[in-house]
Amino acid sequence: MVDQSKPLRKSQRVDLKTLAEELGLSQSTISRALRAHHSIPESTRRRVTSAAERLGYSPNVRARGLATGRTEAIGLVFPLERLQLAQTNFVDVLTGISDVVTRRNYSLLLTPFSDNEQEVLRKLATSRTVDGIIITRPLVDDPRIPLLHDLGIPFVVHGRSDADLPYSFIDIDNAAVFEKLGGLLLDYGHERIAVLNSFLRFRYANARREGYRRALEGRGRVPDPDMMFETPMTEQAGYDLATALLGSENPPTAFLCGSVFLAQGVYRAATERGLRVGQDVSVVCHDDGLRGIRPADFDPPLTSTFRSVREAGEHLAETLINLVETKGNKEPTREVAEVDLILRESVGLHRHHR
Amino acid sequence: MVDQSKPLRKSQRVDLKTLAEELGLSQSTISRALRAHHSIPESTRRRVTSAAERLGYSPNVRARGLATGRTEAIGLVFPLERLQLAQTNFVDVLTGISDVVTRRNYSLLLTPFSDNEQEVLRKLATSRTVDGIIITRPLVDDPRIPLLHDLGIPFVVHGRSDADLPYSFIDIDNAAVFEKLGGLLLDYGHERIAVLNSFLRFRYANARREGYRRALEGRGRVPDPDMMFETPMTEQAGYDLATALLGSENPPTAFLCGSVFLAQGVYRAATERGLRVGQDVSVVCHDDGLRGIRPADFDPPLTSTFRSVREAGEHLAETLINLVETKGNKEPTREVAEVDLILRESVGLHRHHR
DNA sequence: CAGCGCTACGCAAGCGCTTGCGTAAATTTG
DNA sequence: CAAATTTACGCAAGCGCTTGCGTAGCGCTG
Numbered sequence: 066m067v068d069q070s071k072p073l074r075k076s077q078r079v080d081l082k083t084l085a086e087e088l089g090l091s092q093s094t095i096s097r098a099l100r101a102h103h104s105i106p107e108s109t110r111r112r113v114t115s116a117a118e119r120l121g122y123s124p125n126v127r128a129r130g131l132a133t134g135r136t137e138a139i140g141l142v143f144p145l146e147r148l149q150l151a152q153t154n155f156v157d158v159l160t161g162i163s164d165v166v167t168r169r170n171y172s173l174l175l176t177p178f179s180d181n182e183q184e185v186l187r188k189l190a191t192s193r194t195v196d197g198i199i200i201t202r203p204l205v206d207d208p209r210i211p212l213l214h215d216l217g218i219p220f221v222v223h224g225r226s227d228a229d230l231p232y233s234f235i236d237i238d239n240a241a242v243f244e245k246l247g248g249l250l251l252d253y254g255h256e257r258i259a260v261l262n263s264f265l266r267f268r269y270a271n272a273r274r275e276g277y278r279r280a281l282e283g284r285g286r287v288p289d290p291d292m293m294f295e296t297p298m299t300e301q302a303g304y305d306l307a308t309a310l311l312g313s314e315n316p317p318t319a320f321l322c323g324s325v326f327l328a329q330g331v332y333r334a335a336t337e338r339g340l341r342v343g344q345d346v347s348v349v350c351h352d353d354g355l356r357g358i359r360p361a362d363f364d365p366p367l368t369s370t371f372r373s374v375r376e377a378g379e380h381l382a383e384t385l386i387n388l389v390e391t392k393g394n395k396e397p398t399r400e401v402a403e404v405d406l407i408l409r410e411s412v413g414l415h416r417h418h419r
Numbered sequence: 420m421v422d423q424s425k426p427l428r429k430s431q432r433v434d435l436k437t438l439a440e441e442l443g444l445s446q447s448t449i450s451r452a453l454r455a456h457h458s459i460p461e462s463t464r465r466r467v468t469s470a471a472e473r474l475g476y477s478p479n480v481r482a483r484g485l486a487t488g489r490t491e492a493i494g495l496v497f498p499l500e501r502l503q504l505a506q507t508n509f510v511d512v513l514t515g516i517s518d519v520v521t522r523r524n525y526s527l528l529l530t531p532f533s534d535n536e537q538e539v540l541r542k543l544a545t546s547r548t549v550d551g552i553i554i555t556r557p558l559v560d561d562p563r564i565p566l567l568h569d570l571g572i573p574f575v576v577h578g579r580s581d582a583d584l585p586y587s588f589i590d591i592d593n594a595a596v597f598e599k600l601g602g603l604l605l606d607y608g609h610e611r612i613a614v615l616n617s618f619l620r621f622r623y624a625n626a627r628r629e630g631y632r633r634a635l636e637g638r639g640r641v642p643d644p645d646m647m648f649e650t651p652m653t654e655q656a657g658y659d660l661a662t663a664l665l666g667s668e669n670p671p672t673a674f675l676c677g678s679v680f681l682a683q684g685v686y687r688a689a690t691e692r693g694l695r696v697g698q699d700v701s702v703v704c705h706d707d708g709l710r711g712i713r714p715a716d717f718d719p720p721l722t723s724t725f726r727s728v729r730e731a732g733e734h735l736a737e738t739l740i741n742l743v744e745t746k747g748n749k750e751p752t753r754e755v756a757e758v759d760l761i762l763r764e765s766v767g768l769h770r771h772h773r
Numbered sequence: 774c775a776g777c778g779c780t781a782c783g784c785a786a787g788c789g790c791t792t793g794c795g796t797a798a799a800t801t802t803g
Numbered sequence: 804c805a806a807a808t809t810t811a812c813g814c815a816a817g818c819g820c821t822t823g824c825g826t827a828g829c830g831c832t833g
Contacts, residue, residue, distance in 0.1 A: 079545075080789060091813045096791060104811065123545045127490065128789035130481040131818045138528070145521065148514045151711025156510050160502045163531050167499065172548065174492070175527040177517050191433075191477045193819095194526065357505025434819060445783045450821060458781065482819035485788045547789095780829075791818085800809065 079120045088116055099124070130193075138172035139385055140195035142186060145177040147201075152299045152326045154353045154374045155201075158223065161378020162199065169386050183212060190216040196389040199223065199381050203234075205268050219388040221381055221398070224269050233388060233397040235380045237372045237404055239269045240276030243321065245370055245406045246349045247280035250319045254415035255347060259310050259317040260293045261303060261327045270295070273323065298323055303330020311338050311346070318415050322350035325358050328367055328411075347412040351404070366409035372402055433474045442470055453478070484547075492526035493739055494549035496540060499531040501555075506653045506680045508707045508728045509555075512577065515732020516553065523740050537566060544570040550743040553577065553735050557588075559622050573742040575735055575752070578623050587742060587751040589734045591726045591758055593623045594630030597675065599724055599760045600703045601634035604673045608769035609701060613664050613671040614647045615657060615681045624649070627677065652677055657684020665692050665700070672769050676704035679712050682721055682765075701766040705758070720763035726756055 081092045088095070090113070098105045098113035105113075116122075130136045141162060147155040166173045174195050178185040186209060189195060197219035200209055207226040214230050222234040243260075250258050260277055263270035278288055296302045303322060310317055311334060322328040328350040332342055340346050343365045350367065352360050353374035360367035384398045435446045442449070444467070452459045452467035459467075470476075484490045495516060501509040520527045528549050532539040540563060543549060551573035554563055561580040568574075568584050576588040597614075604612050614631055617624035632642055650656045657676060664671055665688060676682040682704040686696055694700050697719045704721065706714050707728035714721035738752045 082789080092790080093792075093814080094812055097812090100791090102792095106811070109811080121541065121545060123542050125485075125789050126546045126548045127481050127484040128818090129791075131479075131485050131820085132789080132791040134818075136481065145514075145518060148510065148517060149710065151709075156502065160499075163502060163529055164499060166529075167531050167533065173529040175517055175520075175529050177521050179521065187475065188477050191475060192480045194480045355505075356503065436819080446820080447784080447822075448782055451782090454821090456822095460781070463781080479819050482788090483821075485790085486819080486821040488788075775833100777832080778830095780827105782826090782828105784823105784825080786821105786823090788820085789818105791816105793814105793816090795814080796812090798810085798812105800807100802807070803805100 079122045080125065081122075084113070084116060084120065084122055087120065088113060134193075135389075136172075136194065136196050137170065138174050138195045139166065139197045139199065139382070139389070140174040140176050140189050141199045141201075142176045142178065142182065142189065143201055144182070145179050148177060150299075152324075154324075154355055157353065157355050157375045158201065158378040158381070160356075161375040161380075162382045163378075165379045165382035165386070169382070171382075171386060183208065186212060187216065190218040197221070197385045199385055203268050204266050205271050207268070219385060221385045221388065223377060223381055224267075225399075225401075226268050231397045233384055233399060235377050235384060235398075235400045235402075236269075237377070237402045239272035240279065242276060242351045242370045242404050243273040244276035244280045245404070246321050246351070246368075247277040248283070249368070249406065249408075249412060250321060250347060250349060251280060251284050251286070253319075253347065253412055255317075255319040256415065257289075257315065257317040258292060258319045258321055259306070261296055261306060261320060261322045261331075262294065263298055263323050264295045270323070277321070292317060296327070298326055300326045300330040300333070303327035304334045305330070307331040307334035308337070311335065311340065317346075319347040319412075320349070322348065325350055325352050325355065325360060325367070325369070328360070328363070328369075329358075332363065332367075343410045343413050347415075349412060352407075360407075361409065363409075363411065365411050367411045368407065368409045370404040370406050372404045377402070433476045434479065435476075438467070438470060438474065438476055441474065442467060488547075489743075490526075490548065490550050491524065492528050492549045493520065493551045493553065493736065493743070494528040494530050494543050495553045495555075496530045496532065496536065496543065497555055498536070499533050502531060504653075506678075508678075508709055511707065511709050511729045512555065512732040512735070514710075515729040515734075516736045517732075519733045519736035519740070523736070525736075525740060536563065540566060541570065544572040551575070551739045553739055557622050558620050559625050561622070573739060575739045575742065577731060577735055578621075579753075579755075580622050585751045587738055587753060589731050589738060589752075589754045589756075590623075591731070591756045593626035594633065596630060596705045596724045596758050597627040598630035598634045599758070600675050600705070600722075601631040602637070603722070603760065603762075603766060604675060604701060604703060605634060605638050605640070607673075607701065607766055609671075609673040610769065611643075611669065611671040612646060612673045612675055613660070615650055615660060615674060615676045615685075616648060617652055617677050618649045624677070631675070646671060650681070652680055654680045654684040654687070657681035658688045659684070661685040661688035662691070665689065665694065671700075673701040673766075674703070676702065679704055679706050679709065679714060679721070679723070682714070682717070682723075683712075686717065686721075697764045697767050701769075703766060706761075714761075715763065717763075717765065719765050721765045722761065722763045724758040724760050726758045731756070 081095055084095050085092045095113055098110045147153050163173050199221055201223040203222050203224045203226040210226050210228040210232055213220045225234050225236045262273055265271050281288055320331045328348050331348050335342050335346050342348050350369050352369040352371045360369045435449055438449050439446045449467055452464045501507050517527050555577040557576050557578045557580040564580050564582040564586055579588050579590045616627055619625050635642055674685045682702050685702050689696050689700050696702050704723050706723040706725045714723045
């Protein structure tokens with residue numbers, strides 16, 4: 066029997082072979098013992114794990130990956146600028162993802178790209194760097210979905226697309242978002258409502274527009290194209306647009322915003338003109354529950370639909386890892402979360418008799 | 420000769436062997452051709468690359484990693500909460516890192532941890548998941564540095580530690596930060612200066628305190644322990660502290676803040692008490708150049724020392740990748756960037772005769 | 774034209790792990 | 804108590820790539 070208390074050989078590469086020699090066992094046995102295979106009795110398992118501990122062994126993930134075909138890593142592919150922008154919900158999604166990834170003992174490979182996302186995706190998939198991929202902000206008809214589907218790698222989408230394929234996604238009911246917010250404003254008597262939506266090439270913006278249309282239609286009204294805007298979701302954009310609109314001859318009495326940042330900008334513009342939000346002008350928006358910017362803390366508190374995007378991140382990772390571990394032979398997961406409309410003081414009745 | 424125009428077999432795993440058979444060459448030749456080895460003539464190289472292109476081949480990184488001992492990935496290890504916090508410079512560092520990593524065709528493995536960082540580091544290093552590691556926010560005498568040094572994996576630190584080892588780091592001259600800012604306030608006649616520093620266990624906070632001490636000493640003065648604070652670097656913390664201090668019987672006339680967030684809080688507290696920053700009370704801080712919060716846009720514009728932390732992120736990645744590619748047989752890189760003191764309107768002469 | 778050095782490529786041994794299959798020894802069964 | 808199981812482990816073949824070494828075939832040289 067070998068000396069079991071041989072001291073930890075500092076910073077020496079220790080692999081299965083070393084361990085095997087150390088214990089007078091074969092590599093296979095060691096390997097199985099470490100993975101708690103049932104054919105290995107508890108006694109040797111303990112002998113092995115304690116030796117592994119002592120020598121500071123941890124398996125070479127590349128070799129293991131080669132052998133098993135799995136990496137225990139997932140990839141997040143996104144445009145680099147989403148990290149560069151100050152006002153984005155991206156970091157919150159990332160936080161949710163990385164939380165779950167860590168909990169489930171996976172690694173997260175960040176894969177930003179500056180152009181040619183398709184190529185990046187193809188590479189990532191065919192090089193078998195990761196077991197699965199998360200993509201975000203799908204277009205109305207997003208080419209990435211058929212691509213990933215064809216590549217045969219597990220993936221999940223933050224948001225949906227119109228593709229008729231059995232893919233998994235985590236989304237919220239974006240139509241309901243604008244239907245609820247729009248409905249509220251309409252019920253409060255507003256007739257000129259400025260709608261600050263994101264770009265319609267994105268599926269979610271599209272769905273929101275549709276939701277707003279439904280809100281109008283249900284009340285026997287039709288959309289006013291002049292009041293529908295596609296804009297970046299930033300404070301500055303909200304400010305600029307609101308400033309222009311409020312200064313026009315027939316200003317809106319309410320603003321329906323796609324994000325809290327836009328709402329922030331609208332607040333600033335309104336305040337600057339001496340208008341009181343909630344009285345002179347109403348503002349509502351959708352709230353992703355971002356770190357550090359809370360509608361409840363606005364002055365006055367901002368009415369919004371709410372759904373935590375961080376939670377979406379968690380579900381994305383959870384879903385993807387499950388997918389990977391079941392090898393995808395499961396129904397795709399398709400989550401469409403409901404949003405809550407939370408009434409606060411930023412909405413007031415429209416006084417028809419100005 | 421094989422049919423060269425055989426169509427791309429959709430989502431079929433194509434490896435070196437496939438390619439070899441396709442072209443009637445050996446795997447070695449294919450491999451060398453793809454890596455542009457000199458022994459392969461241009462003609463076959465082109466034949467190979469074009470076939471690879473056509474079949475959508477990209478090498479299995481796990482296998483390659485096993486064979487070469489390299490992954491072309493680097494890891495960033497950080498406490499999960501740094502991503503969860505709203506007010507942190509972490510995302511800016513991350514942006515810089517991920518920018519360079521992408522440009523140099525590496526991958527970035529995000530490795531958050533909730534506890535036992537040492538173990539996480541050890542695992543990451545010994546499992547050979549990444550070629551190198553970036554760590555941040557070193558303590559005065561940080562145990563991670565000897566650990567990584569012993570593990571023999573390339574690493575670079577964002578900031579320094581007192582370890583007497585040949586490791587690489589990217590830092591700024593933190594002593595100069597507080598020496599310059601403090602010196603300015605002193606020269607403007609301020610005598611009661613509240614110093615809002617970070618926690619002294621961090622090397623940078625320590626260096627800053629030392630810098631402030633030098634500023635005092637150079638002017639024949641000594642620190643007032645009652646005016647030195649260790650605090651989280653958040654707006655709320657700045658606000659709370661400033662509110663308390665300004666309400667005390669002998670309030671400070673100036674605030675030296677470790678971050679823009681703290682300064683923001685101080686501004687709010689001052690404004691709330693009807694004090695005008697730059698006249699009734701002076702405020703200075705260090706500015707990391709974070710996305711979305713610019714001292715120049717404060718009201719009044721905020722005097723600060725400046726150095727872009729995003730750039731630090733870029734240098735971190737650059738340095739680490741160089742280290743990896745030279746196998747570390749190079750002098751360690753030790754960058755101590757100077758900061759610029761940018762004078763704005765948040766500082767006024769102290770009127771001795773109140 | 775024998776001998777030489779190139780050129781262009783192939784052989785095969787790894788890299789460190791997993792896993793199907795095989796097999797002694799120990800245990801249970803009828 | 805022989806036969807059938809079970810237990811506890813070893814053998815060796817991969818996983819897909821890289822790379823040191825080897826070697827045909829070629830054009831040159833003297």
